[in-house]
Amino acid sequence: MKRILVLVVFASIILHGLHAADDAGLDDSLQSSFGLLVSKSFSDKAAAIRDIAASGNPHSIRVLSSLLDGNLYFHKKNQSMILVSATTTKEYEIFDLLTGKLIETRSKKELRKRYKKVVINNKLRGLLNEKLATLTIFSEDKSTRLTSVRNILKTLNPSAVKLLRDAITQETDQDVKELMRICIAVFDARSEIPEIQLAAINTLSGSLYPEARTVLEQLKTTQFDRTGADSPLLQAVNSSLQAIELKAGVYKQVENIFFGLSLGSVLLLAAVGLAITFGVMGVINMAHGEMLMLGAYTTFVVQQLMPNSIEYSLFVAIPAAFVVTGLAGIGIERGIIRYLYGRPLETLLATFGLSLVLQQLVRSVFSPLNRSVVTPQWMSGSFEFNPVLSLTYNRMYIVVFALLVLFGLLWLLKKTSFGLQLRAVTQNRVMAKAMGIRTDRVDALAFGLGSGIAGIGGVALSQLTNVGPNLGQAYIVDSFMVVVFGGVGNLWGTFFGAMILGIANKFLEPVMGAVFAKILVLVFIILFIQKYPRGMFALKGRAAEG
Amino acid sequence: MMKYKPFIFRLLETDQGGRYFMSILLALIVLVLVCNLVVPESSSFHIPTYAVTLIGKYLTYALLAISLDLVWGYLGILSLGHGAFFGLGGYAMGMYLMRQIGDRGVYGHPVLPDFMVFLDYEVLPWFWYGFDHFWFAVLMVLLVPGMLAFVFGWLAFRSRVTGVYLSIITQALTYALMLAFFQNNLGFGGNNGLTDFKDILGFDLRSDKTRVALFVCSALALLLGYLACRFIVLSRLGSLIMAIRDSEGRVRALGYRDEYYKLFVFVVAAMLAGIAGALYVPQVGIINPGEFSPINSIEMVIWVAMGGRGTLYGAALGAVAVNFAKTYFTAVAPEVWLFILGGLFVGVTLFLPRGIVGAVQNIRGMYRNSSEAGISQEAARK
């Protein structure tokens, strides 16, 4: 569904192409290939794909790529090929593959009734990628060429490499050229002629492509068997491999730090709301996790309401979640918690009851099943620095978002009069009241703020994990750990607490596995609190005695 | 024997609720024994063994709640990890029951429990040694939770970790244990835990007589546990720990080494929780890492708050009431029982701040000395 935009763009390109193309249609060989495509057998389809790729027909790229994207259907009765593209989540536009004319617009159900998709499996997908790679190597678009070379690198058959050798002479772009060079070198590293082989091995030195490493490692073992330890070839292989491993090792650490920061950001978003309600107000809010959950469900509802502009839905969801959960928080404070000030541990009981009610409420309203929250296009995929280091967009945005939320909160607390009042109430409630601060209003707003921030955290979590009734429970314990570890009542403490726990977890995980890493971090927190009984950033003075 | 009787009276002298509690408990034992064993099954006064085991389970929860109330209501430490001690006691008993299966497992291995056969264990891990003896298992039921509480408490109280910090690290403790026990290669059966027990001390666990005996044991353990807690509370130590609860700083200023007293009570409470766990396991027939989950421990706190903190019998009452409500509503209203239960928690906190016991006392308008019956204002603010 998130592909709608792409599909529409894609379809329009195709249609454009179709109109420009000769309306005489496809030739007979293509037509007979279609006969094979509708067959149930995957080997028939494979044969059809090979035929179409070899036909040299101008339409073949379009046919193959729409087959790869799953847009190729055929009529159940007359078996004519059609092209389908979704206009909305419910409606599908159906085009004739031959003429490119719009035939009709159908709902999903009718589409399924009348037409059948040309089903492909992974093997065919691989084949299509391979064939498309050779067809698109001279494409005008740089990224298409890059993908094409990457796909050739995967399969590396001699004819494709031969094509590459032609292409590299015409290539003007440096990135593509470099990749082509690597690709050819990987092929040549298995050459029978020692000079070519040696040159190829030296080219591969320090290259981070997994194929380069694989071929070098293979050479290492085979060469050793053949020529013994000190052939110049083996030395070249070894030095190239060392260069690769050194580089890869450095990037691995960079990747680990990023993973840690991103886990830390998730913890920060989950915990920072708690740092306000728990730290500032001394309320043990067991329903905090359910505020995260409400935020995530708000995202779901927002996306349901604006199915045609999913790309922007998060920008609507963030304020919406803040308002929804903030109001819920104020409601909880006014309805329950304000009767319980001075009895903080009782708030645990009431809010735990509330969390049960909220969970069941969500189960009743939204069903106990997980709901699907769509990730917008701009948040999916990853940014590839090099073949061993790629950072996923959603995680990067979440790191940035967490920092924005943190700084926003700090600004609110330090620079606004509400923040001033809030800090005054935190430090000395009685004195603040004596100075004329309406503490009950501050309490309600602070609780609303804490809950609202949790709601925003929920929007972020909806991009990473399940949106279901159990969402909150999965994070509540971790959130408490972060807040206490950092030091109750201090936002910077929460920030550093989250980041340190996140990074520690991610550096321990590869060594000892996910479970023991977590256990070790918990033991570490316990011991840390023994040493620093008030967390990393302890509040000083009277407020600490509360 | 002669000296013992007045001693009990002295324990309950100022404790009207406790007297009621003891009487009800004794009456319950007699009633269940008579109605289950004597009254014929056809009679409508017959209590089926199903109900006996169920009540037995509630009583073990009640013992657990009392031990929690000792730490929370009297010592002022809100333990969010009491389930850890309960679970460890349960596992110690479970290991004994596992060893009792002997070669009657599905694979018919003479020594190894089924899950070990299946995970390719060659020999029994060292920490399973000794559990074929009942006395050893009982020792471990007391020692393992006790030792954990000792080490944990020694570290925490010495460095004066208090308040929410202490609560949260107790939660970390039980959470870490849960994750550890979930691991299949730790040697405790992983997620499935220990189950399919056959007999205890040679008695078949499926026979009604064994079940009734276990029920009686639970009731007696609760009775003795209550008296033990009462004894601690009434002793000089009791006055001291309540003083610690109300103002730790002043007690320290008076020259008492408060951490030792706290440690002692904490360890005793952990052992009581261990006993509760050990009695719980043969009655429900399974022990698994779910018992360590932080949510479970929070629920225990809620039983105590619901019944009335700082009264001991109130905690027991709360445990029985909440669990009975759970049993009842999950059967009667499976779709909405969480609304009812959650609503109940909120309602009780708002309208019955001192739990059921407090409400009853309110109704009867009989306030006793606040240091006896309830929690002093000072403690409430903590």
Next chain:
Amino acid sequence: MKFKKWGIHGICALLGMLLLQPVNSADKIKVGVLHSLSGTMAISETTLKDTVLMMVEEQNKAGGLLGKELEAVVVDPASNWPLFAEKMRELIEVHDVDVIFGCWTSVSRKSVLPVVEELNGLLFYPVQYEGEESSKNVFYTGAAPNQQAIPAVDYLMNDVGAERWVLAGTDYVYPRTTNKILEAYLKQKGVADKDIMINYTPFGHSDWQTIVSDIKAFGSAGKKTAVVSTINGDANVPFYKELGNQGLSAEDIPVVAFSVGEEELLGIDTGPLVGHLAAWNYFMSAESEENDKFIEAWHAFIGNEDRVTNDPMEATYIGFKMWAAAVEKAGTTDVDAVRLAMYGLEVPNLTGGVAVMNTNHHLSKPVLIGEVQDDGQFEIVWSTDDVVKGDAWTDWLPESSKIVANWTAPVNCGNFNTETKECSGQNY
């Protein structure tokens, strides 16, 4: 006060429970439903509760059974394993049900097992599981490992050409067993130790960055790599999201899952996951008349056209149909008579074939491999030619290969050791 009212209600109920014997209404056949409606497992189990209710309703419309009306008794064990045992006892002793449909997780089944055996109840367990069990009182209508894992690996090996394997699972008994079986199987097929990577994660694991990155690195060693995932329910959504985002496409490293069906995919945007695999005995996309009817009935019952069907639902369907047929055949709901009537019974499954109940209490079913499509459905890309008979005790582990289950004479036992000629530890 509200509380007082509830208190009175509660006391009445307590007295009622203690004093009153359950009234056995002779004119109704009672069907117990023991699925979690709250807690962590509610996500999966609620659907099965609805399925049983639908089947009961349909059976009643068709005139009930033996001329009697069916009545469903639903309780909520709240994803709490000891509570499962307690509720099982309540269903059989207090409500006097004739059959129980229930449980999802292995631990819940293990928890109720002693109870259902002691009270001689009848449980239909509808979920794929690790095997190593055959109880007199339980019929296992989900897949045993040889009906899911082994065929899936065969497919990956022969049709996809996988040579390097990642076995990733949640750390509990089903993945542990499945992976042990698969490891033994792969080694026997000549896969080297260094080409197998095994990884376990805790329940509800949500941060998959490191593991997915490890899989990516493991899979870039030049050999075709496949991931066999036994990751449990909730952890799957973040796992697949991470897979999609780190760009592990199905063409490069296909992931075959044994716990991911149509319902689990509901929570995921499947666009980036097209081509990843699942092995089941049923997919909603199966083309058969029974399946169309079933889906239509399900949509009508639940009142929502968007709801999907999945394999455990089919297992529940087969289980219910079989139980009903066995009751008709035996002419009574008596557990022992129904049990004997079950053996060899055939009912149509939803994929166009016939399910047969074997004497080891497992079904014979076809095995299907499906690829994820971008609409959240699976496209069936491979299926076994014939049905596969469920094997309670796997042949791939040394201890259990000696054991067979057969509940008819002369063996009449769930764990008959073919070497010692003995059964051990049976609870009856």
